[in-house]
Amino acid sequence: NAGVMQNPRHLVRRRGQEARLRCSPVKGHSHVYWYRQLPEEGLKFMVYLQKENIIDESGMPKERFSAEFPKEGPSILRIQQVVRGDSAAYFCASSPRITGDEHSPLHFGNGTRLTVT
Amino acid sequence: ELKVEQNPLFLSMQEGKNYTIYCNYSTTSDRLYWYRQDPGKSLESLFVLLSNGAVKQEGRLMASLDTKARLSTLHITAAVHDLSATYFCAAGTSGTYKYIFGTGTRLKVLA
Numbered sequence: 747n748a749g750v751m752q753n754p755r756h757l758v759r760r761r762g763q764e765a766r767l768r769c770s771p772v773k774g775h776s777h778v779y780w781y782r783q784l785p786e787e788g789l790k791f792m793v794y795l796q797k798e799n800i801i802d803e804s805g806m807p808k809e810r811f812s813a814e815f816p817k818e819g820p821s822i823l824r825i826q827q828v829v830r831g832d833s834a835a836y837f838c839a840s841s842p843r844i845t846g847d848e849h850s851p852l853h854f855g856n857g858t859r860l861t862v863t
Numbered sequence: 864e865l866k867v868e869q870n871p872l873f874l875s876m877q878e879g880k881n882y883t884i885y886c887n888y889s890t891t892s893d894r895l896y897w898y899r900q901d902p903g904k905s906l907e908s909l910f911v912l913l914s915n916g917a918v919k920q921e922g923r924l925m926a927s928l929d930t931k932a933r934l935s936t937l938h939i940t941a942a943v944h945d946l947s948a949t950y951f952c953a954a955g956t957s958g959t960y961k962y963i964f965g966t967g968t969r970l971k972v973l974a
Contacts, residue, residue, distance in 0.1 A: 779962070788951060799958060834971040837905065849894045851908035852962060
């Protein structure tokens with residue numbers, strides 16, 4: 747059973763370009779989280795999604811950032827008009843959130859390391 | 864709003880020594896997690912603690928939870944080099960789906 751798959755592993759963008767980060771959760775998991783990790787720092791919550799629904803996006807900047815988790819296909823974190831400050835590692839995690847398993851730990855992907863030049 | 868703090872941020876210790884990492888959280892939480900992250904890698908789940916007084920052990924690592932003090936500890940016994948990594952605690956609250964992470968403790972075990 748494959749774990750959380752993120753791609754690309756590394757992404758280089760020039761200022762002003764768009765970055766699209768993809769995340770396929772563990773098979774059977776219907777809940778996805780995105781976290782951002784700056785160098786030497788902890789993980790900051792960005793957004794929590796269910797299939798076709800954004801449940802909590804309180805950690806996501808209001809401009810330039812958007813996330814989706816369509817009925818079919820991976821979750822996408824999209825950053826428009828990237829700036830140098832967007833350079834970070836972006837981790838996706840998934841959870842089953844099924845009844846009786848509400849406290850299961852998150853399963854993390856290997857992250858996408860975004861560099862904005 | 865739930866906040867999670869860890870200390871120390873950096874820890875350098877000799878092989879064979881014992882040490883404890885502390886994780887404090889600011890409001891009521893019904894679940895506490897410990898993760899390990901190796902440089903450039905993803906996070907690996909170590910422990911899930913769900914009730915006051917819970918204690919879990921795996922090898923040289925032991926985690927405990929005191930919900931009244933809003934404190935979890937990760938104790939390292941007789942450290943070995945392979946334990947060198949960054950350790951994160953994370954807390955969550957019933958009724959919300961957010962997991963809030965601490966800043967991490969970067970552990971370096973010296974041979």
